[in-house]
Structures are given as structure tokens and as C-alpha cells.
Amino acid sequence: MKALLLITSILFTSLLKAEDGYRLWLRYDKIKNPVMLAQYRNLINSIVVTGTSQTINIARQELLNGLKGLLNKKIPEANAVKNNSIFVNKKPAGQYESPAINYEQLGNEGFAISSMKGRLKDVIFITANTDIGVLYGVFYFLRLIQTQQPINNLNIVSVPKLKLRLLNHWDNLNRTVERGYAGFSIWNWHTLPDYIDQRYIDYARTNASTGINGTVLTNVNANATILTKPYLEKVKALADLFRPYGIKVYLTARFSAPIEIGKLRSADPLNDTVQQWWKEKAKEIYSIIPDFGGFLVKANSEGQPGPQDYKRTHADGANMLADAVAPFNGIIMWRAFVYNPESMDRFKQAYEEFHPLDGMFRKNVLVQAKNGPIDFQPREPFSPLFGAMPQTPLMMEFQLTQEYLGQGTHLVYEATLFKEVLNADTYAKGKGSTVTKVIDGNLDNHELSGMAGVSNIGNDINWCGHPFAQANWYTLGRLSWDPGLSSEQIADEWIKQTFTNDKKTVAVIKNMMLNSREALVNYMTPIGLTHIMYNGHHYGPMPWGNTLNRPDWNPVYYHKADSAGIGFDRTQKGTNAVAQYAAEVQNQFNDINKCPDKYLLWFHHVSWEHKMQSGRTLWNELCYKYYTGVDSVRSFIKQWNSLEKNIDEDRFKQVKQLLTIQLKDAIWWRNACLLYFQTFSKMPIPPDYEQPDKTLEYYKNIKILFAPGN
Numbered sequence: 001m002k003a004l005l006l007i008t009s010i011l012f013t014s015l016l017k018a019e020d021g022y023r024l025w026l027r028y029d030k031i032k033n034p035v036m037l038a039q040y041r042n043l044i045n046s047i048v049v050t051g052t053s054q055t056i057n058i059a060r061q062e063l064l065n066g067l068k069g070l071l072n073k074k075i076p077e078a079n080a081v082k083n084n085s086i087f088v089n090k091k092p093a094g095q096y097e098s099p100a101i102n103y104e105q106l107g108n109e110g111f112a113i114s115s116m117k118g119r120l121k122d123v124i125f126i127t128a129n130t131d132i133g134v135l136y137g138v139f140y141f142l143r144l145i146q147t148q149q150p151i152n153n154l155n156i157v158s159v160p161k162l163k164l165r166l167l168n169h170w171d172n173l174n175r176t177v178e179r180g181y182a183g184f185s186i187w188n189w190h191t192l193p194d195y196i197d198q199r200y201i202d203y204a205r206t207n208a209s210t211g212i213n214g215t216v217l218t219n220v221n222a223n224a225t226i227l228t229k230p231y232l233e234k235v236k237a238l239a240d241l242f243r244p245y246g247i248k249v250y251l252t253a254r255f256s257a258p259i260e261i262g263k264l265r266s267a268d269p270l271n272d273t274v275q276q277w278w279k280e281k282a283k284e285i286y287s288i289i290p291d292f293g294g295f296l297v298k299a300n301s302e303g304q305p306g307p308q309d310y311k312r313t314h315a316d317g318a319n320m321l322a323d324a325v326a327p328f329n330g331i332i333m334w335r336a337f338v339y340n341p342e343s344m345d346r347f348k349q350a351y352e353e354f355h356p357l358d359g360m361f362r363k364n365v366l367v368q369a370k371n372g373p374i375d376f377q378p379r380e381p382f383s384p385l386f387g388a389m390p391q392t393p394l395m396m397e398f399q400l401t402q403e404y405l406g407q408g409t410h411l412v413y414e415a416t417l418f419k420e421v422l423n424a425d426t427y428a429k430g431k432g433s434t435v436t437k438v439i440d441g442n443l444d445n446h447e448l449s450g451m452a453g454v455s456n457i458g459n460d461i462n463w464c465g466h467p468f469a470q471a472n473w474y475t476l477g478r479l480s481w482d483p484g485l486s487s488e489q490i491a492d493e494w495i496k497q498t499f500t501n502d503k504k505t506v507a508v509i510k511n512m513m514l515n516s517r518e519a520l521v522n523y524m525t526p527i528g529l530t531h532i533m534y535n536g537h538h539y540g541p542m543p544w545g546n547t548l549n550r551p552d553w554n555p556v557y558y559h560k561a562d563s564a565g566i567g568f569d570r571t572q573k574g575t576n577a578v579a580q581y582a583a584e585v586q587n588q589f590n591d592i593n594k595c596p597d598k599y600l601l602w603f604h605h606v607s608w609e610h611k612m613q614s615g616r617t618l619w620n621e622l623c624y625k626y627y628t629g630v631d632s633v634r635s636f637i638k639q640w641n642s643l644e645k646n647i648d649e650d651r652f653k654q655v656k657q658l659l660t661i662q663l664k665d666a667i668w669w670r671n672a673c674l675l676y677f678q679t680f681s682k683m684p685i686p687p688d689y690e691q692p693d694k695t696l697e698y699y700k701n702i703k704i705l706f707a708p709g710n
């Protein structure tokens, strides 16, 4: 009987411990390190939280739950501050001896966490001007404990550097997700507004934990139905839930909505009736959701309607919507992702269309540009729009969902990609005019500033599909709060909160994460190759692709391989796309001897025999990079396997299996690309490399019929 009980209880405990990843980085498991645990237990005896708003109640509950889990001990709530209290208070500490806190500096969302000095011992004071600032402070404080930082001498002030910190969902009303690899949409429009899924609350809480303060609920390939009354009631239900977490709701506006749901005959932005229709629509929306954030718009791009259908400009379109939401303090995020088939170089288009419009947008418009000039490729130079529109706030759009980065199966930590772009120097106002300074509004003195991440969230139990994809969601929150954070620090925090604080394990996982994006670039598109994936689903290599009617959708358009060499000549002798950058950048990219290897084929058509910075010929370098990429994945597998005892069984197995797919895919990319490019270079893959075991024909015949997220 005893044995049976024991077995049942072991089974039960292991069931309880099943690691499905649902808790993301807010796990609050008991601290394993006994010394740290004892320290925290000694330092924290009670909490005092003043205030009764919904947000403050959330903060109180989070602190109670978090501490209970982490310290494995119930920390009581007290009425008065004593020794070893955590004191959470929106206002100055009043009767207690308050540390000197510059409240003005904290603004509407910042917070301070300070160890109070004076009569009472070891009081930690979490404060802000606003309730949401308090909540952010509580999450920050819990993170300190989750990541096992000392908490005995705190003097922290944290203020977000960007105003808009947004997720962009590409979720359709039928719950499919464009480029989604984590199941269906988390928004169940059918059961809203009456049924509130616990996930909505967990979603809000998770976002708030990193400072994300807005969400665009719907796909930029928009459906006007979302703007009809019944759907607005559903949106309201979400907005009401998200509000106490500091999250505003935004929607995508389909430009032709006045025709589709308004029964007008036109959507011309300069037509009075159309303008009036949008004004009425905005009024209706704000009567239902008073703090509605505004609209995100994709117009005249990939078949979406827009102002150019009426021979008007993007500014005309954006301004019409801006005027409609302005009385309610709404904003418009107008996307710069535009290209049409006639252009000689897709690279140049966004700049060509938007640069001349600088200064013509209303004050409440931001132009939202993707990080690079083409489309979320594994590596792109920064978009030349950054630095080129000083009179317009530019919002950064990164893609969390890994459309071109191995989708749901490859382990890729994107912070290094994002940081590469943020740190890039546009030279717009001389040296040091980084992309960060453009988007945080500092370079050109803009009030509005923002960063968006195309969401990688779905209804999979672990939210993001690949366990490591969660890190990219986390990164968006942390980087949009502070673009100055390093990839390393963000990884470190995420690993400690998501997996463990064990030093060796953290070091191994961090190493994998920090090298993962470069590995992917190497096995997919090294040396500045780009856009050579299958069309449609975008999974796997298809450098030979040349059958679509639009040349700028065909891989051959991008690599231009021939017997002389490979790469797209965008120098002054080619399409002169380099001219869109400031002189310093231009000079670098234009000169084959100065252009960094990693961007070489973005800007030059390079001979197969060209001597690279490594001393190898281009062809040999290409082989070297592709083989290095595959080797990196092999090394990730080894590193991961070494952690078997340190990671819970569920997530260990999941990642292990996914890495096996990643390796297969990496080999597929390497072999397919090299065999294909070899038909032009006519050069051998160096004999000391393992040779492809399949023919080019084999790779050309691979078909993926039912790819997700398409």
C-alpha cells in the first residue's frame, strides 16, 4: 500500500511538473540556490502595497504570487511598513524616509526601485508616477529575484526609451495566422465578447512584464469586417481586459472599408464623403473603446488597396485617417513596405515613394518601416529610410515570427539581428546617427517613437511553437523599452527566467542563442545572398526559382548568378541603390574593397575568383560559409545534449527533436544552394568537405504541399 502511494505521488508530482512552456518567463519556481534563497527570505518579510486600482491590484497579486513561488513561502501583506518590507507606493514615501527620487524623470511609465535608508532596515521601495509604472516596477523587481541578483542595495531608475512598444498580429478573423507557426490565432472572434479565455489575461500580463504597451490585433492584409459594430464589441472586450496592464488596442484599417462596409462608391482620401465616413467610424470606435490606440495600415502593397488607386499619395491616405482619429488622440502607423513589379530594383522602392513625402504627414502619423529594404531576410543592411526622413517619426518593424528564419523549427535568437540594425550608423547627422537614435526620436526631436514586432504568438500550448521562439517575444519587449540593452543581457535574463540559473547551463544556452542567427545566415544566405527561398510558403531553398510572373518574387532576380559571378550590382554602376544612403555609408557599400563581406552580394556582382577578406576566393568562401553553418547546428546539438540532466525532460526532448530538423534543413540548404551555384561557377566543392549525397535534381523536386502559415 505504501509503495503504491509512493508511486502515485511520484507520478502525480511528475505530472504537475510537466513543462509545457505555457508559463513562459514568468515561472516563479522556487529558487534552487540555497544561499540565495536564504538571503531573499531574510530580506523579505512583508509587502505593503498602497492603492486599490485594478492595475495596483494586479501588481499586488503578482508580487504575492511571485514571491510565494520563488521563496516557497507565503509573504504576508502588512498595513504598515516595517523592517524588511517591500513597499509599493505610487507617491513619494511620505511618512517614511524616502530616498531622493526624481519623479519628474520617471514620466508616465517609468519607475524607481530603491533601498530605503534610515530608521527602518532593509525596506525596498518600488515607486512611480502612475499605476502602470508601479506594475512595471514590480515585474522588474521580480525579475531581479528570478535571475538571482542582489537586492540589498538597490538604486534603479528605469524609463522606457520608446513610446510605442507594440506587437503586430497578422491574425485573420477566421483564426488563421499569416506566417504563423504556433497554431491558430489566440483571438477567438467567434466566442468573443462573452467568453474570456484565460489566455487573454496571461497574454496581457506577459506583455506587461516586459513593457509592451500596445497590440495590433489584426493582419495588415486587412479585413474591413473588424470595423463593424459586432466586431468592435469583441475588440472592446479585449481592450477592457488589457487596459489595466497598460496595453492599448489598435486595429488594421483596410483602405477600401468605406466601399466594403460603408457602401460608398469610392475610398478616395480626398473625397469629402470618404473623409466623413472615416470620421464617423473613428467616432463610433472611440465611443466603444475610449482609449483605442489607432490604425496600422498596409496600402498599395501586395494587392492591398490604397490611396494610389485614386492617384493620391501615401501622405494623402495617412493624413485622412490621421484627421479622423486626431480628436481622440489616436495615431496612424502607415507602413512603408511597398514595391511594385515595374521597379528596376525592389531595394529602392520604399525610399523612392516615401522620401519625397517627408514633412507631409500629420503630427499623429508614424511611418513604419521594416528593418531592411526588402523583407525580413536573415540578413539585410538597414533600410535607407532610416535617417532619410528627418521630419517624420519612423517606427521600426521587426519580425518575430520566423517567416524566413526557419519558421517553427529552427532555433534562432533574433536579438542579434535586431541589434545589428539598431546599432547601424546612418550618418544622417554625422557619425553616431544610429538607427536607434532615429527611431527613439532623439536624432530629429520627435515626440512619437516606436518599435513593433510581428507577433510569433499562436494558440499552441507554449504560445510560440518552438520553445526558443519565446525569447524573441521577450526580446521585443525588452529592446523596445531600451534599445541599448545587449543581446547577451537579454538572453541571460530570458534563460534564467525560462530554464534555470545554473551557471553552466546558462552559459551553454547563451552560447547557442548568440550564435544561432549567424549560423542560420551561413547555411541559408551567406555573404549577402538574399531571398532565395521557395516562393509561397518560404520554407527551404529554391535559388533556381524563376517561374513567377513578377520578377521581383523570383530568387534569380536577387542573386543574379552567372558564369562571371554572383550578386546584385547596386553600386553607382548598377542600380545605384547605394545612393539612398548617406555619403559615408554609400562609400563603404559602393566599394567592393570596403564593403563588409556580410553585405557583399547585396551590393556587388562579384567574380567567383574574387579574393575575399579571408583570403579565399568567393566560391571557396561560399562553400566555407555553407559548411560552417551546418557545423554550427551540429555543435548546437552537441551542446544541447550536454544539458540533458539540467533541463526538464519535456523541453529537452522538444528542442532536441527540433534541432534534428534544423540540421536536416541546414544540410538541405547547403547542398541545394551549392549544387545550384556550382552550375555557374563550375568549381568543385573542396574535397575535404563532405560532398552532397543527393543531386541538384533531387533538391529541385522537393515539394512542401501543406506548409503552415502560408
Ligand code: GCV
Binding pocket: 170, 178, 179, 220, 221, 298, 302, 337, 375, 403
Ligand atoms: C502580411 C511578406 C510576407 C507577407 C506579408 C508581407 C507584409 O511579403 O510574405 O505574408 O503580408 O510581407 O509585411 O505585408
